[in-house]
Amino acid sequence: MIQIINTGVANIRSLQAAFDRLGCTWNLTVSPEDIATASHVVLPGVGAFAAAAEAIDQLGLRTAIIDRINHRESATLCICLGMQLLCESSEESQSAKGLGIIPMAITRFGDGVKIPQLGWNEVRPLDNGPYDAGEAYFANSYRLETAPDGWGAAETDYGGTFISSIWRGRTLACQFHPELSGTWGESVLTQWIEGITC
């Protein structure tokens, strides 16, 4: 059973449909116990950094999510804003407090590119990763600029390179939307579900 954390601020219908197509059962949860014990947990995210961070705190889920990801052996997938929330802060909302698992800050794309980045772009794993290089659908204005220590990473070019995905243990975080990235995206989800440990 895949537990999808329902912060109420993300549009998660596409994600549910993708799991349905892959034959996986899922459930929406706001329970710290589910987050602690489930075989698979997804932290989705669309929308604003501050709203999502506040929702996590209001639901009392901060500690459960941090503990799960630091445990490393539990399969956790963080998508789009979900990946950004792993960091300490974001230029999008200076006062909001991220999960702080990664001691870095999220920044806005620089001048010279259209913002938001909206569309398909190439994802290139820099280290041995849970998936092969491919093309993914992105919808983001903010990004992680460099790979965090202790994590594997993939990079993408958009006005210079940025980090489009990171992984550690059985945690996989994607700035792109695997659920909207065609057959390649479905293969990323399958790899995560089936549990390749990195």
Next chain:
Amino acid sequence: MLKSRIIPCLDVNEGRVVKGVKFQNLRDAGDPVELSFHYQDQGADELVLLDVTATRQERIAMLETIERVRQRLSIPLTVGGGIGSIEDAGRLLNAGADKVSINSAAVRNPDLIAAMSARFGAQCTVVAIDAKKQGEIFQVLTRSGTTAEAIDAVAWAARAESLGAGEILLTSFDRDGTRSGYDLPMLSAVTDACSLPVIASGGADSVAHMVEAFQHGAHAVLAASIFHDANMTVGEVKQQLTDAGIQVRNEW
């Protein structure tokens, strides 16, 4: 590098695709679910469903259509047509749309752009602009092209950006249905004035027209009849675009 996108558009009325679709190899060429899947299979990068229904009853049917399309689709889905409020947009997103496109309602009430962007994010707030050449400017039209507004499309695109829109869907009323190519001067004027991604729409009849649009700043092209009439598959279009030096997603 970001890929240039090819987006087929389906007009949907009472749960059926309208505007003459001529596929031979589909069991039911009027079923939006089957057609959406068919285009995805051909390599479409995204799909637009345009609700052309008029009544409230039919709008409820549209939500069921979106749910059914979403279940099959692994690419982004934009829904537009008749969205008047943030509640309307929320219903469409809950049904499975990834982006919502607003047109007349945004002109009547520009704050709707800001409200949608704040609630759902800029990435799912698409502002559709229909316009035609009028003297020296490109005049905005609303209500499916029936009402001329005292607004310049170029200035309107820039305002939509400042209000929080994430993408512009720009349709040339002069070119729509003429098969004479996209309105390139209008496209250039809008892409110069606003830093959002712009989807060019109206007038495409060939890959050459699409190449021109990308060379004039379009990030994506919308096309209906070129695909519905089965003149070309999405895959054939992408192959020819690649041959012309346009970078597209490598799946078809």
